[in-house]
Amino acid sequence: xxxxxxxxxxxxxxxxxxxxxxxxxxxxxxxxxxxxxxxxxxxxxxxxxxxxxxxxxxxxxxxxxxxxxxxxxxxxxxxxxxxxxxxxxxxxxxxxxxxxxxxxxxxxxxxxxxxxxxxxxxxxxxxxxxxxxxxxxxxxxxxxxxxxxxxxxxxxxxxxxxxxxxxxxxxxxxxxxxxxxxxxxxxxxxxxxxxxxxxxxxxxxxxxxxxxxxxxxxxxxxxxxxxxxxxxxxxxxxxxxxxxxxxxxxxxxxxxxxxxxxxxxxxxxxxx
Numbered sequence: 001x002x003x004x005x006x007x008x009x010x011x012x013x014x015x016x017x018x019x020x021x022x023x024x025x026x027x028x029x030x031x032x033x034x035x036x037x038x039x040x041x042x043x044x045x046x047x048x049x050x051x052x053x054x055x056x057x058x059x060x061x062x063x064x065x066x067x068x069x070x071x072x073x074x075x076x077x078x079x080x081x082x083x084x085x086x087x088x089x090x091x092x093x094x095x096x097x098x099x100x101x102x103x104x105x106x107x108x109x110x111x112x113x114x115x116x117x118x119x120x121x122x123x124x125x126x127x128x129x130x131x132x133x134x135x136x137x138x139x140x141x142x143x144x145x146x147x148x149x150x151x152x153x154x155x156x157x158x159x160x161x162x163x164x165x166x167x168x169x170x171x172x173x174x175x176x177x178x179x180x181x182x183x184x185x186x187x188x189x190x191x192x193x194x195x196x197x198x199x200x201x202x203x204x205x206x207x208x209x210x211x212x213x214x215x216x217x218x219x220x221x222x223x224x225x226x227x228x229x230x231x232x233x234x235x236x237x238x239x240x241x242x243x244x245x246x247x248x249x250x251x252x253x254x255x256x257x258x259x260x261x262x263x264x265x266x267x268x269x270x271x272x
Contacts, residue, residue: 183227
């Protein structure tokens with residue numbers, strides 16, 4: 001999970017003046033503006049895709065306008081009110097600290113009905129599903145597909161969308177849980193807010209950039225064996241973001257040779 005945590009602390013004496021803007025990892029900025037009654041906090045996104053933000057606070061002599069912790073979905077570059085903090089007793093000092101956690105993806109995105117996916121490899125080829133939905137090796141409780149695939153195989157976008165994340169600097173792969181966070185990937189945000197995640201790509205194998213729109217069938221990378229992996233394969237999943245800032249994977253159907261819509265089965269080969 002792409003998750004960041006940051007702690008800020010601000011304090012003020014009665015009649016103090018404070019105004020500030022703090023930006024985090026080129027993803028969003030928090031603007032704090034003092035009024036006679038307290039502090040207004042505004043969030044200003046810096047990216048053109050969805051993020052889900054969770055805020056918790058420790059308050060002294062302040063009352064929040066919204067219940068905490070606050071989980072907020074941001075889907076545009078427009079500033080949005082976060083919350084207001086009202087001073088309880090103006091003759092006393094006040095202070096607040098807040099912890100931010102955020103993840104790329106739309107909060108509770110709903111998968112568009114009747115949308116099907118292309119197989120993420122070349123027309124005229126086929127690959128076996130080494131592990132399917134709820135597979136016993138590493139897919140327990142997950143709707144994810146692993147295709148056995150030689151290293152360097154072109155990986156194509158299974159659905160059109162906006163590239164919101166890439167990584168191709170990792171070189172190591174193996175059957176070691178310590179490598180779970182060290183797999184190369186491409187993530188594509190679909191128009192319904194769900195994200196397609198293509199994982200275990202080759203070192204230096206990403207062929208797209210963040211912020212680029214890709215069409216279904218576009219080569220987005222080369223398959224590999226990086227991260228927690230028992231052998232060369234392509235892992236693919238579609239997910240949305242929950243209130244707990246976790247991924248909720250979604251079962252999706254694929255268009256295969258002779259079939260317009262199909263749930264793929266473990267142990268079977270599929271081609272266009």
